[in-house]
Amino acid sequence: MQVQLISIVLILHWMEHANGQHHTSRHRQHERGPGCMGGCLTCSASNGCLTCMPRLFIHLERDGMRQIGVCLASCPKGFFGTRSPEKNDCSKCGSECDTCFDKNFCTRCRAGSYLHKGKCQESCPDDLVPSDIKRECVAPCPVNCESCLNSDTCTRCMSGHYLLHGQCHSICPEEFEPNEQAMECIPKVHCEVGEWSEWGPCLRIGKSCFGEESRTRKILQTPSPQGNPCLSTLEKRECFVKKRRCGKGNKGSRKEEKKNRNNRKEKTNSEGRRERKRERERERELGTREDDNRNKTEQLLKRTQSRDTIME
CATH class of the missing domain: 2.10.220.10 (Hormone Receptor, Insulin-like Growth Factor Receptor 1; Chain A, domain 2)
Known part of the structure; x- marks a missing residue:
């Protein structure tokens, strides 16, 4: 009897030890x-x-x-x-969803279907249009719009219209101009010019003492087709050739220059004589009028005196 009890205790102890080893091994496998x-x-x-x-x-x-x-x-x-x-x-997610919030609510659909109220559909309701970019059913495009992101934003306009800030225009607004290739309204570019350079040397013209000098300025910004054009980039003015004897060694030129000076002087004198002559004529005419008025006054006075004498 005692031997049986000892055997039972040993068996239980062995089973406990075996279970402990198994539990430890399993714990180590999962740790x-x-x-x-x-x-x-x-x-x-x-x-x-x-x-x-x-x-x-x-x-x-x-x-x-x-x-x-x-x-x-x-x-x-x-x-x-x-x-x-x-x-x-x-x-x-569901098979038709690309991304989802939960099993019954898609947030983006796979290619070929469009999102509407959390569901992916092959076609949109009558009051909406499909957007291949967003893969959603969206409101119809704005007026004159060929394709759009939504009811407020156009991505491509119909023929004859130009895109600007998501809207289509038949005529671009002020300060914008149409780009025929992109069919968009782009900002106008106005010409910009730099500062004038210094005046260049005085270059004599012909054999006279007078010449011409010029100055230039650079174009900093070329204008677009409808932008403000560039102002003049070249300016000229008359000048006098300094430190040079005009027509040196050419008697004909000196004579011609002297003749021109004499002609100008004669012209000035002639105009002065004509003016003085006109002044004298005006004075004579004024004196004649005064004499006539004086004679008329004297004649009127004599007639008045004669009439008064007769009446006496």
């Missing part, structure tokens, strides 16, 4: 160690992460026939995250 990826709380050599650190989502990635667990701050494209006290999971 976080060098084989765990970042963010894992517990992991398995064959299945990756089993549980994640707080606030991270566990996501199962397929590797052949196996599924490997990884811990992520947010779920990848095509999945949505759900949180619970036990764990945070990444769940797959």
